[in-house]
Amino acid sequence: xxxxxxxxxxxxxxxxxxxxxxxxxxxxxxxxxxxxxxxxxxxxxxxxxxxxxxxxxxxxxxxxxxxxxxxxxxxxxxxxxxxxxxxxxxxxxxxxxxxxxxxxxxxxxxxxxxxxxxxxxxxxxxxxxxxxxxxxxxxxxxxxxxxxxxxxxxxxxx
Amino acid sequence: xxxxxxxxxxxxxxxxxxxxxxxxxxxxxxxxxxxxxxxxxxxxxxxxxxxxxxxxxxxxxxxxxxxxxxxxxxxxxxxxxxxxxxxxxxxxxxxxxxxxxxxxxxxxxxxxxxxxxxxxxxxxxxxxxxxxxxxxxxxxxxxxxxxxxxxxxxxxxx
Numbered sequence: 001x002x003x004x005x006x007x008x009x010x011x012x013x014x015x016x017x018x019x020x021x022x023x024x025x026x027x028x029x030x031x032x033x034x035x036x037x038x039x040x041x042x043x044x045x046x047x048x049x050x051x052x053x054x055x056x057x058x059x060x061x062x063x064x065x066x067x068x069x070x071x072x073x074x075x076x077x078x079x080x081x082x083x084x085x086x087x088x089x090x091x092x093x094x095x096x097x098x099x100x101x102x103x104x105x106x107x108x109x110x111x112x113x114x115x116x117x118x119x120x121x122x123x124x125x126x127x128x129x130x131x132x133x134x135x136x137x138x139x140x141x142x143x144x145x146x147x148x149x150x151x152x153x154x155x156x157x158x
Numbered sequence: 159x160x161x162x163x164x165x166x167x168x169x170x171x172x173x174x175x176x177x178x179x180x181x182x183x184x185x186x187x188x189x190x191x192x193x194x195x196x197x198x199x200x201x202x203x204x205x206x207x208x209x210x211x212x213x214x215x216x217x218x219x220x221x222x223x224x225x226x227x228x229x230x231x232x233x234x235x236x237x238x239x240x241x242x243x244x245x246x247x248x249x250x251x252x253x254x255x256x257x258x259x260x261x262x263x264x265x266x267x268x269x270x271x272x273x274x275x276x277x278x279x280x281x282x283x284x285x286x287x288x289x290x291x292x293x294x295x296x297x298x299x300x301x302x303x304x305x306x307x308x309x310x311x312x313x314x315x316x
Contacts, residue, residue: 011257011268012187012250018261019253022178029170032295063260081295084260089295090284091252092170095177098249099169102221102242103176110169114299118289122298126248127285131276137190137239137247140280141272 018062019091023047023055029092031065031085036078064088093124176220177249181205181213187250189223189243194236222246251282 019025026045035041042052056079059065064085070076081088100110113122125134133139177183184203193199200210214237217223222243228234239246258268271280283292291297 011255011261012253013184013257014261014263015253015257016180016183020178020180020183022174025174025178026171033300086295087256087259089298090293091249091256093284093293094249094252095170095173097169098245099171099173101245103169103172105172111300115286115289115291115293116297116299117291118286120286120288122293123287124284124293125287126251126282127290128273128276128278129281129283130278131273132285132290133273133275135248135251135273135280135282137244139274140247141274142191142269 018058018064019088021055023051024059025092025095027052027055027059028064028081028085028088031079031081032089032092036080037070037076038079041079059085090124090126094126097124176216176222177246179213181209182217183250183253185210185213185217186222186239186243186246189237189239190247190250194238195228195234196237199237217243248282248284252284255282 023045026047027041030041030044035044038052038056041047041056042049045052047055056065060067060079062084063082065079066082068078068080070078096111104110114120115122126136127133128135181203184205185199188199188202193202196210196214199205199214200207203210205213214223218225218237220242221240223237224240226236226238228236254269262268272278273280284294285291286293286297
């Protein structure tokens with residue numbers, strides 16, 4: 001039953017339960033840019049404090065960020081990405097690449113990242129771990145059982 | 159000014175303006191599994207028709223999906239991914255991989271995809287286009303101007 005239609009993408013649905021929120025992603029992006037303190041998240045995003053507190057709580061509760069005492073200032077708390085949080089980086093890169101290609105604003109040049117290992121500017125590409133070749137939608141096969149509804153995806157999220 | 163802090167991730171923010179919605183992603187995922195008709199999206203997702211209609215309209219308006227007459231049944235409309243939509247596939251793969259790793263449900267084995275070119279099961283990996291090596295958050299450098307707020311990200315989306 002490994003390829004049953006109704007099971008095919010529960011990982012996507014489960015990921016979306018946590019991640020399908022604009023503020024969650026913008027907080028994560030700040031965290032990848034080494035923002036650590038509540039007031040810096042707040043200033044960089046212009047986010048209301050009740051929303052910021054709520055989203056940080058969700059991220060901590062889901063093990064994506066962790067709270068730490070700031071050793072340089074005992075009164076302050078730092079929010080850091082956990083391994084589970086750092087592992088979201090490919091999703092951020094994928095969003096960035098798609099946005100650069102399809103939603104570009106000529107007045108705002110894209111952010112340039114550098115790959116430390118090869119010292120080249122980074123163009124991220126989704127590849128097949130086995131053969132190393134780039135993968136796009138037309139390169140992938142799947143099996144399904146047409147017509148089987150995926151009851152797990154039913155709900156009222158809007 | 160290419161690497162100005164305030165510009166660093168506007169592509170991410172712009173992408174999120176369209177994509178930070180659970181239903182949008184679940185519709186896209188269905189579309190990648192070759193679902194084409196309104197009633198099939200509705201049945202597979204258990205989504206309310208007003209929400210489905212709204213999200214399809216957003217996807218068409220943003221050039222991610224297109225409406226086509228169904229040549230096999232003139233009364234029906236097909237919704238298909240455009241090139242811009244197909245190019246979202248790495249984001250779906252990145253969500254799936256993260257969910258498989260961090261949110262796995264032992265009762266539900268992960269969906270297995272196959273890479274047509276090498277005929278191997280597909281483990282997607284984000285790589286550097288230049289050197290071909292896998293890229294994670296610790297492998298990437300960026301430049302910023304600390305303390306510059308990114309006013310473009312301010313708003314009220316919740």
